[in-house]
Amino acid sequence: MRLAHHLLREKTGIWYFRLVVPKRLREPLGQTIIKRSLATRDPALARAWAYVLGAKYAQLFSTVAQGDQRMAEKQRWDDDVVRRLMGDIQTNAPGGVSKWKVQGPGGWSVETNGSPEDNAGGMLALRAMLEDNGSIIERNLARLAPHRSSAPTLDEAIRDYAEVEGKALKPNTWIQRSRSLTSFSQTIGGHLRVDAITRAMASTWSDGLIRSGKSNVYAANTVSHVAQLFDALLKKDRITTNPVKGLIVVKKKEKAARRSEGHEWEPFDVAVLKRIFDPANLAKTKMEHVRWGTLIGLYTGARVGEIAQIFLRDFVVLGDVKCLKICADSDGQGIKTGEGGERLVPIHPDLLTLGLWERVEALRAAGAERLFPAMRIDSAAGRGNSISKGFSYYLASLGVKPRREHGIVGVHSLRKTVIQTLQGCSLSAERRRAIVGHENGDPPPDTHATAYMRPWTGKELAAFFPGLPWGEWLAFEGLRPLLRLVATRPNPLPKRKKTQIA
Numbered sequence: 179m180r181l182a183h184h185l186l187r188e189k190t191g192i193w194y195f196r197l198v199v200p201k202r203l204r205e206p207l208g209q210t211i212i213k214r215s216l217a218t219r220d221p222a223l224a225r226a227w228a229y230v231l232g233a234k235y236a237q238l239f240s241t242v243a244q245g246d247q248r249m250a251e252k253q254r255w256d257d258d259v260v261r262r263l264m265g266d267i268q269t270n271a272p273g274g275v276s277k278w279k280v281q282g283p284g285g286w287s288v289e290t291n292g293s294p295e296d297n298a299g300g301m302l303a304l305r306a307m308l309e310d311n312g313s314i315i316e317r318n319l320a321r322l323a324p325h326r327s328s329a330p331t332l333d334e335a336i337r338d339y340a341e342v343e344g345k346a347l348k349p350n351t352w353i354q355r356s357r358s359l360t361s362f363s364q365t366i367g368g369h370l371r372v373d374a375i376t377r378a379m380a381s382t383w384s385d386g387l388i389r390s391g392k393s394n395v396y397a398a399n400t401v402s403h404v405a406q407l408f409d410a411l412l413k414k415d416r417i418t419t420n421p422v423k424g425l426i427v428v429k430k431k432e433k434a435a436r437r438s439e440g441h442e443w444e445p446f447d448v449a450v451l452k453r454i455f456d457p458a459n460l461a462k463t464k465m466e467h468v469r470w471g472t473l474i475g476l477y478t479g480a481r482v483g484e485i486a487q488i489f490l491r492d493f494v495v496l497g498d499v500k501c502l503k504i505c506a507d508s509d510g511q512g513i514k515t516g517e518g519g520e521r522l523v524p525i526h527p528d529l530l531t532l533g534l535w536e537r538v539e540a541l542r543a544a545g546a547e548r549l550f551p552a553m554r555i556d557s558a559a560g561r562g563n564s565i566s567k568g569f570s571y572y573l574a575s576l577g578v579k580p581r582r583e584h585g586i587v588g589v590h591s592l593r594k595t596v597i598q599t600l601q602g603c604s605l606s607a608e609r610r611r612a613i614v615g616h617e618n619g620d621p622p623p624d625t626h627a628t629a630y631m632r633p634w635t636g637k638e639l640a641a642f643f644p645g646l647p648w649g650e651w652l653a654f655e656g657l658r659p660l661l662r663l664v665a666t667r668p669n670p671l672p673k674r675k676k677t678q679i680a
Contacts, residue, residue: 184228185221191365191382192217193224195231203239219366220379329416332375333368339407349558358403361387362422372411377421380404384425395436398426440582445595451476451648453576457656462575466664467550468568470537473661475589477526477646479596479614480504482562482589487511488549493525493538499636500525500535504615508547510555514615521615522633524640528649533661540663552664565589596646603645609634613642 186194197212204210212235216227330338336359344352365383366375387397405423412420436442446454453459455476460469471485478485484504489511492503502523506513513519525534541551548555557563569589573579580587593614600610611617612634 184232185224186213187221191219191367193219193221193227195224195228197232197235200239218379219370219382220376221382327371327373329371329373331368332363332366332370332372335372335407335411335416336363336368339410343406343410348560350560353558354399355403355406358400359407361400362404372408373417375421377425380421381425384422388426394426394432395428398428401426436584440580440584442585443590443594444580444582444585444587445598446587446591448651450578451595452651453578454573455648455652455657457653457660459576460657460660463568463572465553465564465568466661467553467565468572469660470534470550471562471565472569472589472592473529473532473657474534475592476596476648477529478502478523479593479600480523481514481593481615482566483560484513484562484615486550486553486555486562486565489547490538490542490549491547493535496522496636499640500530501636510561512561519615521612522636522639523613524636524643526643526646528646528652528654531649531654533658537661537663562589600642600645603642605642605645609639609641613639 184195184197186196188194193216195212195214195216199209199212214231216224218224218227339359340352340356344355347355362380362383365386366379384397384401387400388394392400401422405420408417408420408422411417455473463469467486471482474480474485475482487508487510488502489508491508492505494501494503502525503521504513504523505511505520538549541549553564555561555564560566566589573587578587597610597614597616600613608631
């Protein structure tokens with residue numbers, strides 16, 4: 179009998195062993211087709227199982243063909259019957275099993291002449307061949323047995339991760355990670371124990387992301403989120419290896435190719451900036467945090483989250499220079515990790531002309547704490563979500579779109595505009611990085627930059643003022659009325675409507 183793989187894969191990803199019963203044996207066996215779940219999504223393990231089961235069924239078919247009446251009972255063809263009959267064949271069958279032949283992958287085959295001695299030798303040879311061609315059987319069957327493993331199931335591990343590590347993540351980060359873990363669990367099977375999940379099984383899931391049309395960047399980010407779960411399990415000695423980490427990695431060459439295709443933030447040119455900050459256009463957006471937030475971004479190059487989280491105590495006067503501290507000294511604040519995130523930014527004279535300091539003093543007098551007291555900074559999408567979303571709607575109303583098909587425009591475009599504009603002036607690279615919050619290069623051009631240099635003073639950093647010539651075309655008189663203080667207290671959270679159940 180030729181041993182084929184006899185494998186079928188269901189939509190759930192579970193592999194099944196399927197074998198057509200020879201016609202002459204269907205009546206005594208009471209079945210036409212034998213189909214058994216292999217309880218695995220691992221193709222290598224399923225293939226190994228198929229070889230073993232194929233050999234066992236070959237023996238059973240041979241026994242029945244010789245007229246063994248015990249099979250005429252038409253008992254249910256389940257695992258208990260298989261184990262009992264195999265035991266009977268090996269210990270009680272007079273004269274042993276009749277001759278049989280098994281052919282495996284790679285062209286090898288095992289054939290006996292029907293004698294007990296030859297059959298016994300054939301079984302030893304078959305076992306050796308199976309171990310040689312798939313020693314994965316012995317290793318993984320023990321790991322798949324729930325009663326032999328103390329490791330949690332995948333769903334249990336995800337739940338524990340959410341209750342422990344997940345609490346330390348930002349809301350938006352956890353939403354993405356939870357979505358990735360759910361996708362992995364649905365494909366692999368949440369009932370599997372984590373130490374039974376192999377790299378081959380994980381690759382089936384990651385390859386499926388690409389096949390479904392997801393980009394390499396999306397798939398790599400999703401894989402990275404799931405890998406964090408297994409890293410946590412590694413630290414707790416629940417598993418010995420991370421089967422997910424590194425399955426999909428976006429290489430530097432791919433990143434460069436994406437940039438050349440325009441997959442990046444685009445800066446604004448002066449013509450677009452004039453449209454954005456035209457008083458007649460800016461009046462279309464009614465939210466003061468969008469108006470002020472974008473102007474602060476235009477003159478500081480700060481990240482949108484850094485702008486949204488500004489507290490009034492972050493405005494300081496050092497010497498005779500009014501400055502803004504980008505820091506995380508208050509609840510709800512955060513900065514980008516690494517050097518450069520926490521910094522001092524002198525306030526451009528144009529912002530003072532527009533009334534920024536007057537706003538700060540008026541809010542202090544009213545007892546407010548933040549620069550934008552009516553704006554929420556606890557959104558799951560990030561502290562700057564309100565400014566980003568409002569500005570994106572505003573750009574859409576003006577018809578401002580990316581120049582390239584895959585380009586992106588938004589508040590971050592202002593940051594890129596500031597950096598590129600300062601790049602063309604006489605301001606040194608060190609001061610430019612200090613203002614916008616960039617780290618030194620890796621390696622830094624001056625190896626003593628971080629160890630020997632002192633922090634820049636506000637007066638020294640104020641050298642960037644001439645590098646941003648927006649005041650040459652900004653309509654200050656038209657903008658000031660739009661920037662008047664409106665709200666000094668936080669807006670109450672909207673009440674959820676109660677749904678009446680009939």
